[in-house]
Amino acid sequence: MGLEMILIIGAGDVGSNIAADLTETHDVTIIDRDPDRIDALATKIDVSGVVGDGRSIPVLQEAGIDKAEIVVASTDSDAANVMVCNAAKQVGDPSTIARVKDVGLYRTWQSLDSGLSVDTMLCIDVLAAEALTRTIALPGAQAADTFADGQVEVAEFEIGGDTPVTDQTVAEADRYASATFAAIFRDDNIIIPEGDTVIQSGDCVVVIGSLHSVSRFAEAVSSQPTLDTDDDVVIVGGDELGYQIAKQFEDRGWTPHIAERESDRETQPATRFTESSVAGPDSRNVEGFSLDRLANADLLVGAADDDTNYLLTQVAREYNVTKTAAIVNNPAIVELFEGAALDVVVHPEDIIAGEILQAVYGSDSENVSVLEHDDAEVLEIIVDNESVLAGTALRDISNHLPTGVVIGAILREGQLQVPRGNKIIQTGDRIIAFVDAEKAAEVAGLI
Incomplete structure (x- = not known):
């Protein structure tokens, strides 16, 4: 069985990053008017490139629209992205994803019950506003997202020189009941923490857990007070x-x-x-x-x-x-x-990339969040009968998954489970996992 084909229109930063994330597990073709962009991308990653206007049916046909399972319209023009989805639906039956900036267009699309030939529409301004306020509400967080209908929080914190966890091992710092140290970003490297990994000043630590535990960690490591509703x-x-x-x-x-x-x-x-x-x-x-x-x-x-x-x-x-x-x-x-x-820097393209990846992964992933400008992802996945993890103890997941994967939280029948070594993963469990971006699509399929 061949790889699922993804057709991306627009070889800008978002389109290029999405293509790079998916080439290992999908057959990716990208369309752009700029031949230099296509050439530059094709030399870096294994993609097919077509120079032309993605709204043109002949160009879509040249790119293999008849074989495409998913079309991602990611140009800088809202109108062009909707037109691309329309053209794709005229000559094929792909699932269509369009990114837009105009909130009015997005609200219109919502009122039309996913009309305009767009199956998934992602509005940059709405998503950026949500991400910014969500992160600000958590003191000291550089990024934050919620999963499992708000029961699990994922947040990234920079560790200062005098926090309670500075210079402690992960085992020593592991005193937040339902929180897991999922990763450490240090000097442009991703470190998957072991018990003896020392948390250093300047590290950016990714914590996954209940809202209460992540909030307790935030209060412990942040020098900032919580923003009150009467603050200016x-x-x-x-x-x-x-x-x-x-x-x-x-x-x-x-x-x-x-x-x-x-x-x-x-x-x-x-x-x-x-x-x-x-x-x-x-x-x-x-x-x-x-x-x-x-x-x-x-x-x-x-x-x-x-x-x-x-x-x-x-x-x-x-x-x-x-x-x-x-x-x-x-x-x-x-x-x-x-x-x-x-204190908080929000880059909308990271957010859009995560939302597009979530739509592309489809049934393999309920939610996706991008961290460190597309270096890493957090996936929310429901374990089914075909999952390589069903019936596996957490301590043994390395036998089934690539390196660089950390299970940060497990929800079972709506209850948060602490993901420690003896826990057995069951069918129906909802898993929140930290993953190296290069392996995210593979991991989503395996879990």
Whole structure:
């Protein structure tokens, strides 16, 4: 039986990263108008490339649309992505996935019960807003996601020089009842922790467990206080992304203030909030920005363009704003933001990549989260009769799975099980697993 064929339209960062993740387990073809992009990608990974417009039926036919099981439309144009899905449905019967930025288009698609020939639509602004507020709610977290209908949390924390776990072995630090140390990111390397692995200052540790245990760990290792609902939250950028972030904060009980980029637009978002206020100064003009408001802020969220976000978060540091966060769209400068002492940096392309992979894995995975810019993934998978893990003790999983896999949580009949060596995995168990990104598709199929 041949490999499942995936057709990706758009060889940008998202499309290229998705292709790289899937080449080991799928037959991948990618379409892009730019021949240089196709050539560059084909020299790095085992993919077939077609130069052309993915909306063109002849181009889709050349790419083998009749054999494609899944079509991923990941260009920078919302309209083009919908048109690609339409064209694909006209000449084949693939499952179609489109990424979009326009929230209005996304809401329209939802109201049409998955219409427009798009089976799965992923909205960048909605997903980014959800990820940012979810991470901010957990003190000290650099990234956070929930699994198993909110029963399990996965979070990444940078370990400082004086935390309770600094310079301790994993065995010594293992005192959070239902939390597992799944991985350590150190100097661009992924370390799968053993009991004698020492947690060092500067490490980024991935913890998987119950919300209570992960919160206890967050409070122990973070020097930051929990953000209270009466704290002052300022969001820079009043366009759709800023609105989505403000809405997420309102839903969690905060009343954020929005600094709109263009004063003549300030009344537009104001009508969309129940409590939030909207300020009018041009956020690119630091002198004209409301410094009194900035000085009193407990959290500044950069939701404008990357340059504005960077500048104002640095000014916020000078004014001793307790916490700063930013959405960063350009992948080339994500590390610059992360090295600038911001508390939360959200890169939407990582989130979109995880959502696309979840849709591609289909029944093999209930949920997927991408960590460290696509270096690692967290999978939520239900063990079935064909799983290599059914009836296997956790201590023996290395006999059945590639290296670099850690079972971080097991849910059995709705109850969280502590994943320790003697635990036997059963059919029907819901498993949350940390996986090296290069092996994620293989692992999803095996489990």
